[in-house]
Amino acid sequence: MEKWIRSLKTNTPQEGFELAILLAQKGIEYTQPSVAIRKKLRPKYSKNPDSLIAASEVIAIHFQTVAAANNYWKTK
Amino acid sequence: MEKWIRSLKTNTPQEGFELAILLAQKGIEYTQPSVAIRKKLRPKYSKNPDSLIAASEVIAIHFQTVAAANNYWKTK
Amino acid sequence: MEKWIRSLKTNTPQEGFELAILLAQKGIEYTQPSVAIRKKLRPKYSKNPDSLIAASEVIAIHFQTVAAANNYWKTK
Amino acid sequence: MEKWIRSLKTNTPQEGFELAILLAQKGIEYTQPSVAIRKKLRPKYSKNPDSLIAASEVIAIHFQTVAAANNYWKTK
Amino acid sequence: MEKWIRSLKTNTPQEGFELAILLAQKGIEYTQPSVAIRKKLRPKYSKNPDSLIAASEVIAIHFQTVAAANNYWKTK
Amino acid sequence: MEKWIRSLKTNTPQEGFELAILLAQKGIEYTQPSVAIRKKLRPKYSKNPDSLIAASEVIAIHFQTVAAANNYWKTK
Numbered sequence: 001m002e003k004w005i006r007s008l009k010t011n012t013p014q015e016g017f018e019l020a021i022l023l024a025q026k027g028i029e030y031t032q033p034s035v036a037i038r039k040k041l042r043p044k045y046s047k048n049p050d051s052l053i054a055a056s057e058v059i060a061i062h063f064q065t066v067a068a069a070n071n072y073w074k075t076k
Numbered sequence: 077m078e079k080w081i082r083s084l085k086t087n088t089p090q091e092g093f094e095l096a097i098l099l100a101q102k103g104i105e106y107t108q109p110s111v112a113i114r115k116k117l118r119p120k121y122s123k124n125p126d127s128l129i130a131a132s133e134v135i136a137i138h139f140q141t142v143a144a145a146n147n148y149w150k151t152k
Numbered sequence: 153m154e155k156w157i158r159s160l161k162t163n164t165p166q167e168g169f170e171l172a173i174l175l176a177q178k179g180i181e182y183t184q185p186s187v188a189i190r191k192k193l194r195p196k197y198s199k200n201p202d203s204l205i206a207a208s209e210v211i212a213i214h215f216q217t218v219a220a221a222n223n224y225w226k227t228k
Numbered sequence: 229m230e231k232w233i234r235s236l237k238t239n240t241p242q243e244g245f246e247l248a249i250l251l252a253q254k255g256i257e258y259t260q261p262s263v264a265i266r267k268k269l270r271p272k273y274s275k276n277p278d279s280l281i282a283a284s285e286v287i288a289i290h291f292q293t294v295a296a297a298n299n300y301w302k303t304k
Numbered sequence: 305m306e307k308w309i310r311s312l313k314t315n316t317p318q319e320g321f322e323l324a325i326l327l328a329q330k331g332i333e334y335t336q337p338s339v340a341i342r343k344k345l346r347p348k349y350s351k352n353p354d355s356l357i358a359a360s361e362v363i364a365i366h367f368q369t370v371a372a373a374n375n376y377w378k379t380k
Numbered sequence: 381m382e383k384w385i386r387s388l389k390t391n392t393p394q395e396g397f398e399l400a401i402l403l404a405q406k407g408i409e410y411t412q413p414s415v416a417i418r419k420k421l422r423p424k425y426s427k428n429p430d431s432l433i434a435a436s437e438v439i440a441i442h443f444q445t446v447a448a449a450n451n452y453w454k455t456k
Contacts, residue, residue, distance in 0.1 A: 005393050008452050013081050017099070021106050023397070023443065027436030030401050032426045045429035046108045049121035053130045054433045056103030060137040061440040063099065069452035072084050072145035089157050093175070097182050122184045125197035129206045132179030136213040139175065148160050148221035165233050169251070173258050198260045201273035205282045208255030212289040215251065224236050224297035241309050245327070249334050274336045277349035281358045284331030288365040291327065300312050300373035317385050321403070325410050350412045353425035357434045360407030364441040367403065376388050376449035 001030070008069035016070055020062035024055065077106070084145035092146055096138035100131065153182070160221035168222055172214035176207065229258070236297035244298055248290035252283065305334070312373035320374055324366035328359065381410070388449035396450055400442035404435065 004026065010016040032038055045051035067073075080102065086092040108114055121127035143149075156178065162168040184190055197203035219225075232254065238244040260266055273279035295301075308330065314320040336342055349355035371377075384406065390396040412418055425431035447453075 001394075003394060005397070008393055008447065009454075013084055014077075014079060017081070017102065018106075021103075024436055024440065026397065027401075027439040028432045030398075030439075031432055031435045037427060041427065041429045041432070045433070047113060047117065048429075049117040049124075050127055050130065051430055051433060052104045052107055052117070053121070053127060053134060054430065054437070055107045056100055057130070057134045057137065058433060058437045058440050059103040059106075060100065060134050060141075061437065061444065064137065064141045065440075065444045065447050065452075067084065067141050067145065069447065069454070072141075074085075074145070089160055090153075090155060093157070093178065094182075097179075123189060123193065125193040125200075126203055126206065128180045128183055128193070129197070129203060129210060131183045132176055133206070133210045133213065135179040135182075136176065136210050136217075140213065140217045143160065143217050143221065148217075150161075150221070165236055166229075166231060169233070169254065170258075173255075199265060199269065201269040201276075202279055202282065204256045204259055204269070205273070205279060205286060207259045208252055209282070209286045209289065211255040211258075212252065212286050212293075216289065216293045219236065219293050219297065224293075226237075226297070241312055242305075242307060245309070245330065246334075249331075275341060275345065277345040277352075278355055278358065280332045280335055280345070281349070281355060281362060283335045284328055285358070285362045285365065287331040287334075288328065288362050288369075292365065292369045295312065295369050295373065300369075302313075302373070317388055318381075318383060321385070321406065322410075325407075351417060351421065353421040353428075354431055354434065356408045356411055356421070357425070357431060357438060359411045360404055361434070361438045361441065363407040363410075364404065364438050364445075368441065368445045371388065371445050371449065376445075378389075378449070 008066055010066065010070060013067070013070075013073050016066040016073070017059075017063055020059045020066050023062040023066075024058040027058065084142055086142065086146060089143070089146075089149050092142040092149070093135075093139055096135045096142050099138040099142075100134040103134065160218055162218065162222060165219070165222075165225050168218040168225070169211075169215055172211050172218050175214040175218075176210040179210065236294055238294065238298060241295070241298075241301050244294040244301070245287075245291055248287050248294050251290040251294075252286040255286065312370055314370065314374060317371070317374075317377050320370040320377070321363075321367055324363045324370050327366040327370075328362040331362065388446055390446065390450060393447070393450075393453050396446040396453070397439075397443055400439045400446050403442040403446075404438040407438065 010019055028038065086095055104114065162171055180190070238247055256266065314323055332342065390399055408418065
């Protein structure tokens with residue numbers, strides 16, 4: 001796979017959150033590499049509240065990692 | 077997306093908990109950006125106890141992050 | 153919402169566990185603010201073993217936070 | 229509720245694991261205080277592999293807490 | 305229960321991973337002590353992808369604990 | 381089982397993420413060692429969005445471990 005991440009460092013908590021979202025998506029992409037299949041699944045899970053909550057949980061776990069990597073952006 | 081968070085710092089544990097709720101909601105918003113669809117889903121999951129427990133879990137994970145970022149509000 | 157938490161500090165692990173339970177409940181309350189609806193859901197999930205295990209998981213996550221905030225009550 | 233825990237300290241990892249099990253059970257007991265109902269649920273979830281895996285997950289989360297509280301029993 | 309663990313220390317990450325698997329299994333064993341019942345359940349969950357992913361998650365949580373206990377095998 | 385991991389150290393966050401994927405897969409392999417059965421399950425879960433999200437969650441948990449083991453690749 002091409003290079004998609006260089007560092008866990010971000011300038012702001014919001015960029016860190018968006019990196020967490022990318023990490024969550026990449027976990028899905030590596031497991032299901034077909035863009036076509038993923039596109040077909042999207043309308044399904046994005047209207048299912050339990051799937052959305054589960055996706056939000058994966059983001060939360062990655063956000064813990066990114067926040068720790070940035071020392072919680074404490075010096076900002 | 078517009079700026080919705082500036083810092084993980086909060087004055088009190090309660091504000092920290094409310095920030096954790098915001099983070100959990102944002103994870104859902106980024107995944108399903110349509111306000112209309114999210115509004116339609118709300119009555120469904122907010123009356124399903126398992127969905128509520130799952131939402132509470134996402135909040136719990138984010139609260140770990142926010143609490144660590146605030147050194148558990150120990151000096152207060 | 154009125155003030156419902158002042159500190160993550162507790163005197164004992166048991167009080168810390170009870171605070172973790174409160175935090176888990178608050179995650180549900182913020183998501184479903186209606187007391188009437190929550191009361192109606194209670195008999196349902198409190199007799200479903202999978203819901204009980206899931207509730208216990210949310211408590212476990214919060215207990216990690218509370219225990220860390222109290223340095224695991226090590227000096228007691 | 230009567231006193232059921234005094235400390236997170238245990239002499240061995242195995243006792244720590246057993247404390248984690250107690251904590252997982254207590255999360256269920258506080259949510260469903262009726263012994264009669266819990267007894268009725270037991271045969272159901274204890275024969276459901278997904279429930280057993282979920283119970284094992286709650287134990288795993290508590291074991292993280294207990295292990296950290298004991299500094300991973302490193303000096304033993 | 306007989307003694308089944310003495311220490312969280314392992315020589316290598318792979319042994320640590322295998323200890324995490326043992327811990328995940330023990331969480332199930334304590335909850336369902338009957339070997340006969342567990343054997344009957346095995347063919348069921350071991351062919352269900354969602355059960356396998358859930359089992360892998362429990363292992364992942366325990367591996368966090370074991371890895372921390374070994375300081376991530378950094379000096380090796 | 382043959383040796384499949386030597387260290388949690390990786391040169392980059394991306395290699396760390398790919399190690400997290402390997403760890404998630406190994407959790408499944410140890411639980412279901414049959415290659416034939418795993419191959420049969422793959423088309424099923426890889427087209428189920430909830431399974432994909434769950435797999436992404438296991439990866440996220442392992443990525444926390446790998447990131448901590450690499451001190452978040454901070455010096456890079």
